[in-house]
Amino acid sequence: xxxxxxxxxxxxxxxxxxxxxxxxxxxxxxxxxxxxxxxxxxxxxxxxxxxxxxxxxxxxxxxxxxxxxxxxxxxxxxxxxxxxxxxxxxxxxxxxxxxxxxxxxxxxxxxxxxxxxxxxxxxxxxxxxxxxxxxxxxxxxxxxxxxxxxxxxxxxxxxxxxxxxxxxxxxxxxxxxxxxxxxxxxxxxxxxxxxxxxxxxxxxxxxxxxxxxxxxxxxxxxxxxxxxxxxxxxxxxxxxxxxxxxxxxxxxxxxxxxxxxxxxxxxxxxxxxxxxxxxxxxxxxxxxxxxxxxxxxxxxxxxxxxxxxxxxxxxxxxxxxxxxxxxxxxxxxxxxxxxxxxxxxxxxxxxxxxxxxxxxxxxxxxxxxxxxxxxxxxxxxxxxxxxxxxxxxxxxxxxxxxxxxxxxxxxxxxxxxxxxxxxxxxxxxxxxxxxxxxxxxxxxxxxxxxxxxxxxxxxxxxxxxxxxxxxxxxxxxxxxxxxxxxxxxxxxxxxxxxxxxxxxxxxxxxxxxxxxxxxxxxxxxxxxxxxxxxxxxxxxxx
Ligand code: G1P
Ligand code: ZN
Numbered sequence: 370x371x372x373x374x375x376x377x378x379x380x381x382x383x384x385x386x387x388x389x390x391x392x393x394x395x396x397x398x399x400x401x402x403x404x405x406x407x408x409x410x411x412x413x414x415x416x417x418x419x420x421x422x423x424x425x426x427x428x429x430x431x432x433x434x435x436x437x438x439x440x441x442x443x444x445x446x447x448x449x450x451x452x453x454x455x456x457x458x459x460x461x462x463x464x465x466x467x468x469x470x471x472x473x474x475x476x477x478x479x480x481x482x483x484x485x486x487x488x489x490x491x492x493x494x495x496x497x498x499x500x501x502x503x504x505x506x507x508x509x510x511x512x513x514x515x516x517x518x519x520x521x522x523x524x525x526x527x528x529x530x531x532x533x534x535x536x537x538x539x540x541x542x543x544x545x546x547x548x549x550x551x552x553x554x555x556x557x558x559x560x561x562x563x564x565x566x567x568x569x570x571x572x573x574x575x576x577x578x579x580x581x582x583x584x585x586x587x588x589x590x591x592x593x594x595x596x597x598x599x600x601x602x603x604x605x606x607x608x609x610x611x612x613x614x615x616x617x618x619x620x621x622x623x624x625x626x627x628x629x630x631x632x633x634x635x636x637x638x639x640x641x642x643x644x645x646x647x648x649x650x651x652x653x654x655x656x657x658x659x660x661x662x663x664x665x666x667x668x669x670x671x672x673x674x675x676x677x678x679x680x681x682x683x684x685x686x687x688x689x690x691x692x693x694x695x696x697x698x699x700x701x702x703x704x705x706x707x708x709x710x711x712x713x714x715x716x717x718x719x720x721x722x723x724x725x726x727x728x729x730x731x732x733x734x735x736x737x738x739x740x741x742x743x744x745x746x747x748x749x750x751x752x753x754x755x756x757x758x759x760x761x762x763x764x765x766x767x768x769x770x771x772x773x774x775x776x777x778x779x780x781x782x783x784x785x786x787x788x789x790x791x792x793x794x795x796x797x798x799x800x801x802x803x804x805x806x807x808x809x810x811x812x813x814x815x816x817x818x819x820x821x822x823x824x825x826x827x828x829x830x831x832x833x834x835x836x837x838x839x840x841x842x843x844x845x846x847x848x849x850x851x852x853x854x855x856x857x858x859x860x861x862x863x864x865x866x867x868x869x870x871x872x873x874x875x876x877x878x879x880x881x882x883x884x885x886x887x888x889x890x891x892x893x894x895x896x897x898x899x900x901x902x903x904x905x906x907x908x909x910x911x
Pocket of ligand 2: 480481482645646647648649650
C-alpha cells in the first residue's frame with residue numbers, strides 16, 4: 370500500500386558537487402532522508418515504470434537508507450529497482466549498471482572518503498541515465514524542492530532481504546537483488562588484458578591493495594585474486610564494515626601511510642594501491658616511488674593504448690584546473706585536446722558523452738575514462754597493471770622515463786581543514802578583490818605574471834561556471850591555486866595547490882617540499898592564511 374505522509378520542508382540542504390553529505394546523526398532525524406529522496410523524485414520527469422539502480426558503500430546507516438529509498442522509489446512509480454546484494458555497490462559499479470541496463474538513474478548512498486560509523490558521515494547522490502552525477506540544473510531544482518516539500522510517498526511494506534539474490538515483486542514494482550561485482554568484473558575484462566596481467570602477477574610481481582574496510586573489498590578479491598591469480602594476501606582489509614574498521618577511507622599519504630612505508634621498505638611490494646570509501650579514488654605507490662595523481666593521469670593517458678580497451682588511442686584528455694599540467698604535455702604529444710575543467714567529476718561527463726575526451730582525472734586521486742561516468746579506483750589500478758605488464762618495467766622506471774621525456778611537474782596540495790567559514794570566505798574574497806593589482810607584483814623574487822579566478826565555458830552545453838579558484842601564475846613558471854572545498858561537512862576547508870615545472874632531468878630528483886619551498890612560503894604570505902584562519906600550517910599535505 371502506498372502511503373502519502375505529511376512532512377515539513379527543510380532549509381538549506383543544498384546538495385554539493387557530490388550530492389548531499391551530512392553527519393549520520395543528521396540523516397537519522399525523522400523524515401530527513403525521506404524529504405530529500407522525495408525531493409529528488411519530484412524533480413524527475415518520465416521515471417514512471419523505469420529502472421532505478423540503488424546501492425551504497427556499506428557505511429553505517431546504508432542498509433536502513435536503502436530500505437527507505439527503495440520504498441519511496443516504488444511509491445513514486447519506478448517499475449524496477451536493481452540493488453547490489455548487501456546494499457553494496459561501488460560508485461563506478463553503480464554507474465556501469467545504470468548504463469548497461471538502460472536505467473533511468475541511480476541513487477548512491479555514500480559519503481565517499483569521509484569517515485563512517487555512527488559519529489561519521491553519510492551521503493546520498495542521484496546519478497542520471499548517462500551514469501554520471503546529476504547535472505547542476507537538477508541539483509538546483511532538488512534544492513528548491515527541499516524547501517517547499519509538504520509530503521512524501523512511501524510503500525508500506527516489510528523490509529527487503531538485501532542479502533538474498535533474486536527478483537521479487539513488491540507493491541507495484543519489481544525488486545532485483547544482484548551480485549554487485551559481476552557486471553563490473555565483466556567490464557574490466559573487456560578493457561584490460563587479463564592474461565598479460567595474470568602473467569605479471571605470476572612472475573613474482575607483488576601487489577598489495579588496501580580496500581580500507583570499505584566497498585572495494587569484494588571487487589578486489591574477485592578481480593585480483595579470483596580472476597588474476599594474485600595471492601590472497603594481496604588484498605588488505607577486504608571486508609566492507611559499517612565503520613570502515615575505524616579507518617579513514619581516504620587513500621592519501623596520511624591515512625595510507627602504512628602503504629607508503631611498505632612500498633618504501635627494502636623488498637617491499639612492487640605496487641601498493643588503495644581506494645576510498647565508495648571505490649572511485651585510487652592511490653598508486655610503486656616500490657620506492659609514490660606517483661602523484663597528476664603524474665598518474667599523465668602516465669595513464671600516455672600509455673592507455675597499451676590496454677586493449679584503448680588500443681585505438683584517446684580522443685582527448687581532461688583534467689580539473691587544480692590538477693598539475695603534466696597531462697597537458699601528453700595531450701600535446703598525442704595531438705589531442707586537453708580540457709581544463711572546474712573541480713568535480715560532473716564536468717567531465719559532457720566531454721565523455723560527446724566523445725571529446727577519453728581519459729580524465731583530478732589531483733584528488735580520481736582517474737577514469739569513458740567506460741563509466743564516475744572516476745574509478747580499481748580501473749586506474751588495473752590500467753597501471755596492464756601498462757606494467759606490457760612495458761615490463763617498474764613503476765619507478767616508468768615515472769622516471771615519463772619525467773625525462775615530458776619534464777616533471779613538482780606538485781603538492783596543502784589543506785587547511787575545518788577552519789572557520791567566515792575567515793576562509795574573507796580570505797578568498799580578499800584575493801578576489803586584489804586580482805587586478807597582482808600581475809606584475811614581485812614576492813620574494815618571484816613575479817606574478819597572471820592572476821585570475823578560474824571560469825569554465827562548457828564546450829558541449831555552452832554553460833558557464835565562474836569563481837572556481839584563484840590562480841596565480843608566476844613568470845618563473847610556478848603556480849599557486851586557492852579554492853574552498855565543496856565536500857566538507859564541518860566548517861570550511863581551504864585548499865592550496867602548488868606546482869612548478871622542471872624540464873631538466875638533472876633537477877628532477879629533489880623532494881617536493883624542497884622543490885616548492887619558496888612557493889609554499891609565498892602561498893601563506895600572499896593570501897594571509899595565518900591572519901584569516903589562525904593556522905600556521907596545513908592539516909594535511911598531499
Ligand atoms: C574533493 C576533491 C575533488 C573531487 C571531490 C569529490 O572536492 O577536491 O577533486 O571531485 O572531492 O570526490 P572538494 O572538497 O575539493 O570540493
Ligand atoms: Zn569517493
